[in-house]
Amino acid sequence: MQRHSPSRIAHLQSLARLIRYHSLNATSRAHSGHLTSSLSAADLMTGLLFGGTFRFKVDEPDHPNNDRLIFSKGHASPLLYALWAAAGCIDEQELLSYRQFGSRLEGHPTPRFPYAEAATGSLGQGLGIGLGMALNASRLDHLPYRTYVLLGDSEMSEGSQWEAIQLAAYYQLANLVGIIDVNRLGQRGQTMLGHDIEAYARRVAAFGWKTLTIDGHDMPQILDAFRESAAERSQPVMMVARTVKGKGISFLEDADGWHGKALDDDQWKQALVEFSGVDRELRGTITAPEDLRPERATPQSAAVPHYEIGKSVATRTAYGAALTRIARQFPHLVSLDGEVSNSTMAEIFAAQVPARFFEMFIAEQNMVEVALGLSRRGKIPFVSTFAAFLTRAFDQIRMSQYSQANLKFVGSHAGVSIGEDGPSQMGLEDLAMFRSILTSTVLHPCDAVSTEKLVEAAAAHDGMVYLRTLRQSTPVIYDNEESFRIGGSKVLRQTSKDRLTLVAAGATVHEALKAHEQLQRDGIPVRVIDAYSIKPIDATTLREAADATGAIVTIEDHYPAGGLGETVLHALADRPVPVTILAVQKTPMSGTGEELRDFTGISAAAIVKTVGRLVTREHAGAIAGRDRRH
Amino acid sequence: MQRHSPSRIAHLQSLARLIRYHSLNATSRAHSGHLTSSLSAADLMTGLLFGGTFRFKVDEPDHPNNDRLIFSKGHASPLLYALWAAAGCIDEQELLSYRQFGSRLEGHPTPRFPYAEAATGSLGQGLGIGLGMALNASRLDHLPYRTYVLLGDSEMSEGSQWEAIQLAAYYQLANLVGIIDVNRLGQRGQTMLGHDIEAYARRVAAFGWKTLTIDGHDMPQILDAFRESAAERSQPVMMVARTVKGKGISFLEDADGWHGKALDDDQWKQALVEFSGVDRELRGTITAPEDLRPERATPQSAAVPHYEIGKSVATRTAYGAALTRIARQFPHLVSLDGEVSNSTMAEIFAAQVPARFFEMFIAEQNMVEVALGLSRRGKIPFVSTFAAFLTRAFDQIRMSQYSQANLKFVGSHAGVSIGEDGPSQMGLEDLAMFRSILTSTVLHPCDAVSTEKLVEAAAAHDGMVYLRTLRQSTPVIYDNEESFRIGGSKVLRQTSKDRLTLVAAGATVHEALKAHEQLQRDGIPVRVIDAYSIKPIDATTLREAADATGAIVTIEDHYPAGGLGETVLHALADRPVPVTILAVQKTPMSGTGEELRDFTGISAAAIVKTVGRLVTREHAGAIAGRDRRH
Secondary structure: OOOHHHHHHHHHHHHHHHHHHHHHHHHHHHHHOOHHHHHHHHHHHHHHHOOOOOOOOOOOOOOOOOOOOEOOHHHHHHHHHHHHOOOOOHHHHHHHHOOOOOOOOOOOOOOOOOOOOOOOOOOOOOHHHHHHHHHHHHHHHOOOOOEEEEEEOOOHHHHHHHHHHHHHOOOOOEEEEEEEEOOOOOOOEEEOOOOOHHHHHHHHHOOOOOEEEEEOOOHHHHHHHHHHHHHOOOEEEEEEEEOOOOOOHHHHOOOOOOOOOOOOOHHHHHHHHHOOOOOOOOOOOOOOOOOOOOOOOOOOOOOOOOOOOOOOOEEEHHHHHOOOOOOOOOOEEEEOOOOOOOHHHOHHHHHHHHEEEEEOOOOHHHHHHHHHHHHHEEOOOOOEHHHHHHHHHHHHHHHHHOOOOOOEEEEOOOOOOHOOHHHHHEOOOOOHHHHHOOOOOEEEOOOHHHHHHHHHHHHOOOOOOOEEEOEEEOOOOOOOOOOOOOOOOOEOOOOOOOOOEEEEEOOHHHHHHHHHHHHHHHOOOOEEEEEEEEEEEOOOHHHHHHHHHHHHHOOOOOOOOOOOHHHHHHHOOOOOOEEEEEOOOOOOOOHHHHHHHHHOOOHHHHHHHHHHHHHEEEEEEEEHHHHOOO | OOOOOOOOHHHHHHHHHHHHHHHHHHHHHHOOOHHHHHHHHHHHHHHHHOOOOOOOOOOOOOOOOHHHEEOOOHHHHHHHHHHHHHOOOHHHHHHHHOOOOOOOOOOOOHHHHHHHOOOOOOOHHHHHHHHHHHHHHHOOOOOOEEEEEEEEOOHHHHHHHHHHHHHHHHHOOEEEEEEEEEEEEEEEOOOOOOOOHHHHHHHHHHHHEEEEEOOOOHHHHHHHHHHHHHOOOOOEEEEEEEEEOOOHHHHOOOOOOOOOOOOHHHHHHHHHHOOOOOOOOOOOOOOOOOOOOOOOOOOOOOOOOOOOOOOOEEHHHHHHOOOOOOOOOOOOOOEEEOOHHHHHHHHHHHHHHHEEEEEEOOHHHHHHHHHHHHHHOEEEEEEEEEHHHHHHHHHHHHHHHHHHOOOOOEEOOEEEEOOOOOHHHOOOOOOHHHHHHOOOOOOOOOHHHHHHHHHHHHHHOOOOEEEOOOOOOEEEOEEEEEOOOOOOOOOOOOOOOOOEEEEEHHHHHHHHHHHHHHHHHHOOOOEEOOOOOOEEOOOOHHHHHHHHHOOOEEOOOOOOOHHHHHHHHHHOOOOOEEEEEEEEEEEEOOHHHEEEEEEEOOOHHHHHHHHHHHHHHHHHHHHHHHHHOO
């Protein structure tokens, strides 16, 4: 235990008091916000930021060698803003804009606030984000910065935390420090473990972390713990701090029923009495880190793909090949996979570019959190697993949109076409899931060439992209020189007499082409469009086809809601034509891909039957209309 | 350590050999399936089912007092089917239908196979399902059955397992036994911990479970461990078994690269040599349990709700009230909440009917798994948290559809209307998520009365229901006697001269009514429909409105894809009219609900503006058309 000068301790305690004062005022002014959750961690965070351990260049929050601080307990945002006000980075006045429309001091932090490393607020995600940043420091940027994550005790019940705890130990990330603010009280009562900090420590230690237990309001203990954490060289460190919710305002301390409640005006006045004499001019200083920056590799152009038309290749294999091919064009591209790289074919990249591949094991939530952390540090993560298993991380995917993240998701084994493994392994809701994110791009190539081109487009695109790949092989139908842009489509078959238009993506493009052949023999010409860019959809081409042919049939290997069919409907909504949506209309089971496409109504035969029915009805309607006029 | 008779051990070993033989044949015949994953657990499962501990009435798989066996490692389905063949419950011949189209022996088990307790196959979910069944035995049915869950080692990296581990210890469920099959090899190489069974045991023990470590191929050890587990009275039990992947077929044992691979015909022949002399007539016996059945409470009719028209009530509050009101009408209804019951208002039920409320803490994945387990045992779980946080459990929600589950999900805090907490807490993708499940029902009532009625309808409905509630209060607009059916809607305003139809749900119904007032003053009559049943949507009423008014504007507090607007488009797709979709078109931030609805384009003002534009365009078009004809 180090000896600390009394004046130093007193300075930090006064800072903590000021920080509590700011938290009180921000939330009371807003009549909204989590005051007691902020108060419990004030001493811990004051000790961290201003106690001499943390390294941060305050006028360059994005400096690559800054230590990183993540509030996994994002609802303690008043504390976050108060800390940086105490550092002199934001105005006291601005604190009073907390939670107001337009303010960058939002209810839960997002990177609109420059000192928020990532958007948090959905609990249990911060440790994984921090793991990503620590992994970046250790394995990619090769910089000495540390990553600190403030954790709530309630959120330790989230499994995602334990995914991160396992993986950080496995990767021996000694530059990752978690701090659990054990204040005993959750949203509606005591947590499972209450104030039993030894229980928390035992659990974390069992996973291979170094653990320290402290009194979270004892500044000397706090400083010692941070110093010890920073000296750790072989394991990640978890500080488990016993704290009091509401600490610093007497009538709130350890009292249940105050979670998420701001004080009313009378209570505010009452609380302010306890801050009389607070020194509002006080500021804390933070030492800047060494001005080290990562080496920036120069992008080199990639080779072009070489596929033979007609050859059968699985688009998942083309994915692995593409990622490898463009690796040097995108030096910041990294690949993360959830223990299925020999299925997603990320293993091709892993074998060729091992320094940029990270096995995430069967823990999809953490995988996405890690990807977010890497993305915030300038990397371009391609996150792969089965399309069906990306649903495991929907909350993390959802949250990533609020962090200006640049994540690429790759879901393999799309649709009933995967066959015998059955529905637990089938991606049947994934198009809907990714379309639902406001700012997403959704791509579903049908052959190896378009896959390769769209992987490049995805890497070059700024923002979230979802790329859906197939388990089964499909014939190469595009020339290696063909270009594919996000928002585009390909008209594969057309005549001036097309009776309607088939719009498909992925496996169903090939079903549509087979149907086209059959229909041609039946004397029914139809247009065929490969809508490989599901979002944004090529509305112009759809409009042309709608105007020219008068009706559309969409076909997707996906359940009926939220996918390709509804995208097409939405694109034509202002001047619609009749649209028939073929999708998986029955719960699938085991079987071959062909049997299942037939069973669920998305096969070439189903398309032919549907077109026949529509054309007959239309013809009958035309005859009836003609008869009526006579 | 008990002494076991040599003949007994020999019998069990022979059974295990037969079971391995069945697994080999089933997968080899199918040319598909996870053989090595099945072989590693064969001795464990043989010892469990036929060793004298397990209690099961084989001709009544759904007997309420049967012990329950769940294969969390669902890909070991060959083993599951082989076990029950050895019990004499299915034909050896049927085993050869494994993975074939139409067979009930699917690639991953579903309850189409009567001895599968639930559909598994997406890893990491079985322990929570088992927890639900154990909770049912202990707290609801009050029966002595035990629940056993076979776990893979790779899937222990899934955080959901640790959610279950925490909660089972907290609830002191001594009737829950997990068995980890530590065979060292994952899908593409060694797991994080390899064969270190002590490491697994230490981790689980730190959470308060009793742990036993054994050699998973030593039958006496296996029998002793199960006997010891069954005697446990105060803690859940985890058996950690060191096993060999591929055990029983020499060229597969502990060999990497065989995960998920079936043998080809030559390899099959080679393997069969190792089973020469296998006794195919051998059968194992299982003792039936005590014929205890739970008390069946008699449903009693519920009181009717009493709300005053015009009064402001939050639909989330009406939810809590409704659940409480109908509790005695549905004696098997239970409530699960993720530590936000004072936000979702499930706390109203918790206070009145505490025996049927279960706090799940902040662990949404496990909450849904537990709900599935309860549902499989005949309960009707209402699972509540913020709509946004239901995305945390999308994989569990997705998987539940394959278990013939009867789950009711209740997501509160819908949309930007929640205000200052900001987007991390806002449900903006939840309608799309729930619509995407093939067999789901999606309801979004706009006032307290309709909420009460739809909670009843949800409870009475057989199948998955999602009910979306609001944080903010809304005026009661319906009479207490009004009836609301799944698939229905309410036409709130209509005339014979309506220029178009507004279709809304939840908060936007009230925006639409405000807009209607303004438009009426502007001399533009519009129809207003409350589409409280988003799925199935009331296509008939929409069709009437489309035919009568010629155009539709939909308004939802939700992102644009996959929600109300696209539902309406889909319902009218065969004979469409122009549809304008108003939805949240910008990334929200903190602010008041009103400010945010304005900012994102779903307020009454936005509706009025849109209608004005459409009506002008239409009018201009009509004039142009008229001018052209002259």
